[in-house]
Amino acid sequence: MADVRLDPMTSAEYAEYHRNAVLAYAEAHVSAKSWPADGAGQRAVDEYAALLPEGxxxxxxxxxxxRDGDQRVGMVWFAERPHGAGRVAYLYDxxxxxxxxxxxxxDALMRALEHEVRSAGLKAVxxxxxxxxxxARSLYRKLGYVETNVVMAKDLGPRT
Incomplete structure (x- = not known):
């Protein structure tokens, strides 16, 4: 199994991440049919700006x-959020x-994330x-995550 550590992202690393992530986020929403293609890019820019106003x-x-040793292998972003009587980690990316x-x-990134979440005193992801x-859904299930709600949609297309 891979072994990774999580290092705080620098401002320079964030700038690179942000450039790529906003585009990928818009594309993922369009692909999932949760956003129309028209305006998706700007909507993604606006959502990131609202969530991370200070980077x-x-x-x-x-x-x-x-990182695995000196090699970059990926990234993780979570936020602390209220949930019930406590606080949880919400995994954004x-x-x-x-x-x-x-x-x-x-698998290794998720386990490292869970370690950071516990270290922050949070009780759940x-x-x-x-x-x-x-x-991703298969990975999360394998690690013990369960679906808590499911949103479903059907595109009806134009009326004929």
Missing amino acids: VATPGHHLYVA IQVDADLRGRGYG RLQVFGNNSV
């Missing part, structure tokens, strides 16, 4: 670069670098995953 210095948000996928890094992301 890596945004209070309550934790952004990390994952987790990525294994494209050329390293399929080598156990997804919550996340949302697109229904068409079968690889």
